[in-house]
Amino acid sequence: MDLGIDGRRAIVCASSRGLGKACALALAREGCEVFINGRDEARLGQAAREIEQASGRRPTPVVADLDSDAGRAALLAACPQPDILVNNNAGPAPGELEQWDHAAWLAALEANLLAPILLMSAVVPGMRTRKFGRVVNITSAVVKSPRLGMSLSTTARTGLTAFAKGLSREAVADNVTINNLLPQHIDTDRQEYMARRIMEDRGITFAQARSLQVKSVRARRLGRPEEFGDACAFLCSAQASFISGQNLQLDGGSYDGLF
Template sequence: MDLGIRGKKAIVCASSKGLGRGCATALAEAGCDIVVNGRDADTVAATAADIRQRFGVTVAEVPGDVSKPEIQKALLAACPQPDILVNNNGGPPRRDFADLTRAQILEGVTNNMVTPLELIQAVIPGMAERGFGRIVNITSLSVYMPIPGLDLSSGARAGLTSFLAGVARTVADRNVTINSLLPGKLDTERLRGANRAGHELADDEKKMLADIPAKRLGTPEEFGQICAFFCSVHAGYLTGQNIPVDGGSYVSAF
């Protein structure tokens, strides 16, 4: 399917690896010029080179932590008129609720709620004026199915979800959509741990797969293709939605 976004410009946050890279790759395959971002400059450069070589699109590199104001400015300088924004950022590490400090709570909310809101504030006026905009937020299935120890991540992402539910309806008539993808168990370095790749599945991993109706982990590549569709011209009537990408793990009829 032609997604109708060839030549569009996309900022994809935290896109040097994992789900963000899957999204950047799928958008490049659809013909978009991409801004790649990540905390490690070497990884950003390697990802950007791979995308350029494979798809022949323009790829800008902005290494750094997207939650920092100066990195956000650099992203927008690299792409002053983005047509697509994919918000993504790592969540806080697992911690018991009782051990969280005020500073840790504020950092988690900044990374997973405030940062995407700041970027959306920056790009929405131009998108609305030009009559096309696609914003996709990568949140987490924990928004629907809280996980003990990831309370801060769940709370910050749920706050973003609720905040944007109203915002999405204010720009829908300008062909600007805001949706969220909620990944469940996907085959990323973050899930498996870099030093476990290629080893036989441990008992806990086998149990994890048994609990997923699809009986497998999702891949960053298929996640990216779903993101690209949400950014396509075909998805203009779809906004304010939160879509689990989880192999059927979230059980709900509605």
């Protein structure tokens, strides 16, 4: 299927690895001019080379910290009129209520609520003027299935979900869609990190921890990053112009609820 986004400009945040990188690769394969982002210059450069090798299109790397005004300004200076914005950022570590002080809450809100909101606020008006825009926010399955230990992530990303819904209701009239992807158990560095936490908490091997992860997924396997990237690319497509304000879970059928 031709997604109709060849030549579109796409900012993909936090895309030097993991889900962001998978989305950047999928968009590059569709012919987009992709701007990738990260804080580690060496890792970002390696990601750019790998995306170019796989897609035939070299992305523009932008070294910037999304949690800062200067970092967001640098990203927007590199691509001031994006057609596509994929919001992504590292999630806070799991923990316990008594571990989270004021600074921990502020850091989570800065990274997973305010940074994406400020980027949307900067680019959506221009998208509306140009009558095309696609925003995809990578959030988390915990938005719809809260767990106390993931409260830093849940709280920030639920706020983002509410803001995105309100904005989507206005922007869609100008062919600007805003949707959220809710990943769970996708086989990235984040899942390896979570497996190692399980190892430490339960005193088991890494292989046993990975097996527990797989058993928790209805599909009985971890998701592949490329599956996630392709879902993102479709939401950015011309064909997806009637899909907005939605939360799409990519969790191997594991969510128990109806909505």
